[in-house]
Amino acid sequence: MLYASTVITYPILILLSTIGKKSFENLGRLVNKSGDTIHRLLHPAEISFNQSQSIAQTMFKGKKTLYVGIDDTLIKKIYSKMMQGAGMFFDTKIGRKIMAFRLVIAVITDGKFAIPIDCAYLYAKELLDLMGEKNIRSKDDIAKASVEIAQKLFPGVNLIVVVDGLYSTVEFVSWCKHKNIKVEARMHSNRVVIYGGKRVKVRDLLKIKGIEPKGRQMSRTISVVWHEIDLELTIVRRVDKNGKESIVFQMATYKALPREHVANYKKRWSVEMINRTTKQELGLQECYSRKLETQHDHVAAALLAYALAQVEMKTCRFDKPEEAIRRCKTKNVNSLTVRFSRILYDKVHACA
Numbered sequence: 467m468l469y470a471s472t473v474i475t476y477p478i479l480i481l482l483s484t485i486g487k488k489s490f491e492n493l494g495r496l497v498n499k500s501g502d503t504i505h506r507l508l509h510p511a512e513i514s515f516n517q518s519q520s521i522a523q524t525m526f527k528g529k530k531t532l533y534v535g536i537d538d539t540l541i542k543k544i545y546s547k548m549m550q551g552a553g554m555f556f557d558t559k560i561g562r563k564i565m566a567f568r569l570v571i572a573v574i575t576d577g578k579f580a581i582p583i584d585c586a587y588l589y590a591k592e593l594l595d596l597m598g599e600k601n602i603r604s605k606d607d608i609a610k611a612s613v614e615i616a617q618k619l620f621p622g623v624n625l626i627v628v629v630d631g632l633y634s635t636v637e638f639v640s641w642c643k644h645k646n647i648k649v650e651a652r653m654h655s656n657r658v659v660i661y662g663g664k665r666v667k668v669r670d671l672l673k674i675k676g677i678e679p680k681g682r683q684m685s686r687t688i689s690v691v692w693h694e695i696d697l698e699l700t701i702v703r704r705v706d707k708n709g710k711e712s713i714v715f716q717m718a719t720y721k722a723l724p725r726e727h728v729a730n731y732k733k734r735w736s737v738e739m740i741n742r743t744t745k746q747e748l749g750l751q752e753c754y755s756r757k758l759e760t761q762h763d764h765v766a767a768a769l770l771a772y773a774l775a776q777v778e779m780k781t782c783r784f785d786k787p788e789e790a791i792r793r794c795k796t797k798n799v800n801s802l803t804v805r806f807s808r809i810l811y812d813k814v815h816a817c818a
Contacts, residue, residue: 487752508763535573541569574620613627654668671688702715747787
């Protein structure tokens, strides 16, 4: 219990901070300590993720099906050219390249609660040229490692990996298929598959009579072959709030009803929720150290703070993590440390 309380001190300060950026100096003002003292409270990323993984195991104990969400996001460092590992990445929201870290986050979720279990970095091309690509993990390597972590945490549980089109690669999908890992992923419409013995672009499948969902039918699943991989392709019909219809495509390595494929892919929303909430509420981008190791430790602590907010959300039966974070901000450091330490300690021993 004492060890857990020391690990969660820095994440608790993140939860409590309401004014300014989550810098060491601003966090120190909460407890009348210097920025250097707060820096010393920041544990290595591995320790923070060990605590997050423990939270995930206790929170989801007994669940028969869980989802592994993997997604990337930019951690903006616009005004710095001196931070280790930062590079120029294209920001789709503003339509230009910015200085940033590109972070891949792995999450375990049951569809309602979501706990981060790992993260890693993708590096800009100019850095890869300097560092040598053979020494750097690819996005597929990172995704595989995240899945393996989930398998070790939840042996025997039905795990479904949910990812966007970035991970719809031959390498990752074939690896999952070989390992009998269930994957639900977005598929780009320009991919070529074999259907009915003929090669056809995914978007051109809609020209085949009876393929496109019509009327009350919102999805349809067919069997296809892609790069010699047997897949289930789900055509999903979506209607926005203005009544405008669109079609998207999902691939899966397992058989299920069309509505089940659609419902499973929607669990990926929990990863996007983490990206948004940790940036807006928990200072994911607000570390100003030039050292990549310190940046990584801060990111892991911010993700642990989100895991603690999930614990509070479940304990208090809140609907959104923001509600749990607002409640945490009404407490002080000591009371929140005692509260979370007791909850985590009791949960671990209750599940032992």
